[in-house]
Amino acid sequence: DQQVKQNSPSLSVQEGRISILNCDYTNSMFDYFLWYKKYPAEGPTFLISISSIKDKNEDGRFTVFLNKSAKHLSLHIVPSQPGDSAVYFCAASGPGGGSNYKLTFGKGTLLTVNP
Amino acid sequence: DAGVIQSPRHEVTEMGQEVTLRCKPISGHDYLFWYRQTMMRGLELLIYFNNNVPIDDSGMPEDRFSAKMPNASFSTLKIQPSEPRDSAVYFCSWGRSYNEQFFGPGTRLTVL
Numbered sequence: 556d557q558q559v560k561q562n563s564p565s566l567s568v569q570e571g572r573i574s575i576l577n578c579d580y581t582n583s584m585f586d587y588f589l590w591y592k593k594y595p596a597e598g599p600t601f602l603i604s605i606s607s608i609k610d611k612n613e614d615g616r617f618t619v620f621l622n623k624s625a626k627h628l629s630l631h632i633v634p635s636q637p638g639d640s641a642v643y644f645c646a647a648s649g650p651g652g653g654s655n656y657k658l659t660f661g662k663g664t665l666l667t668v669n670p
Numbered sequence: 671d672a673g674v675i676q677s678p679r680h681e682v683t684e685m686g687q688e689v690t691l692r693c694k695p696i697s698g699h700d701y702l703f704w705y706r707q708t709m710m711r712g713l714e715l716l717i718y719f720n721n722n723v724p725i726d727d728s729g730m731p732e733d734r735f736s737a738k739m740p741n742a743s744f745s746t747l748k749i750q751p752s753e754p755r756d757s758a759v760y761f762c763s764w765g766r767s768y769n770e771q772f773f774g775p776g777t778r779l780t781v782l
Contacts, residue, residue, distance in 0.1 A: 557712075589770075598674070598761050598773030599713070644713060656701050656765050657726060662712030 558582045559647050561661035569669055574632040576664050578645030581626065586649035589658065590619060590630050593642045603630070607649075635668045642666070674774030676762050682780045688750040691777045693762030694743055701765040704737055704747050707776070708758045719745065752781045 560579045568574045578588075586607040591599035605612040605619045605628070612619050618631045632639055645661040673696035683689055695702055703718040717727040722739045730737070734753070739745040749756055757780050763773040 591773075596775065598763070598775050600773065601770045604770075656703075656718065656720075656771070657715060658703075658771065659715070660705075660713035 557661070558585075559645055559659050559661040561643075561645055561664050563664050564662070565665040565667070567667045567669060568635050570637055571634045574630075574635045574639065574666055574668065576630040576632075576643050576645075576666065578628045578630075578661055579626060580628075580647050582647070582649075582659075583626070584650045585647035585659075587647065588619070588621060588628050589646045589648075590617075591644040591646060591660075593644060593663070599644055602643075632666075635666075637668050637670050640666055640668045673772060674762055674764060676760075676774040676777050678777060679775065680778045680780075682782065683752055684782050685753055686751045687781075688748065689752045689756075689779060689781075691747040691749075691760050691762075691779070693745045693747070693774060695745075695762065695764040695772075695774075696743075699742070699764035699766050701771075702739060702745055703763045703765070703771060704745070705761040705763065705773075706758045707761065713761070716747070749779075752779075754781045757781050 558581050589604040590602040592602045593599040603614050603617050605621050621628045642663040642665050644663045646658040648658050675694040677692045704716040707713045716729045717737045719739045737747045759776045759778050761773050761776045763771040765771040
């Protein structure tokens with residue numbers, strides 16, 4: 556039973572264009588969401604997060620959008636750069652307003668940014 | 671550098687053998703986590719500790735898996751006996767604030 560779903564195993568975009576990675580969740584008790592990036596042979600690294608009390612959080616080229624009614628979040632990267640090529644994991648936690656450390660991850664989406 | 675050392679980085683063993691994976695996080699953390707990554711199931715939480723005490727081991731697949739944290743800077747994940755379906759990348763991570771975890775580089779385990 557996958558509570559966090561990333562339905563696109565891979566995504567390919569051109570350098571300079573927007574990358575949109577999607578994530579759906581089923582557990583309405585989740586109240587904190589995170590995106591992690593993973594390069595080959597390395598562990599995942601934290602990228603950006605959002606609390607359920609917000610619908611948008613922006614950090615430089617990265618923006619996460621949350622649609623609670625649809626139980627859907629997305630990560631936008633603009634402009635995309637070749638160095639962004641990696642596997643992106645969506646993760647959720649809760650209840651606890653982020654103080655619940657237990658994260659549930661999706662299976663990941665491999666993003667390839669072509670020069 | 672996430673401040674987590676995992677060893678070994680690669681392990682190849684035969685079915686039935688005991689496997690011990692090690693994690694050394696930097697000191698001063700409150701939480702330590704063990705995850706397993708496979709193609710089929712993605713990144714799964716196996717167990718996590720708070721102040722060296724196991725809090726939730728509901729993700730541990732079977733009794734063949736066990737984890738310990740004898741002190742704040744060392745943890746082990748043991749599989750005995752190992753099976754081919756245990757082949758995966760195993761990650762250790764630590765957390766101090768509520769919104770981030772810092773992952774080690776992982777141990778790639780292959781059970782033949």
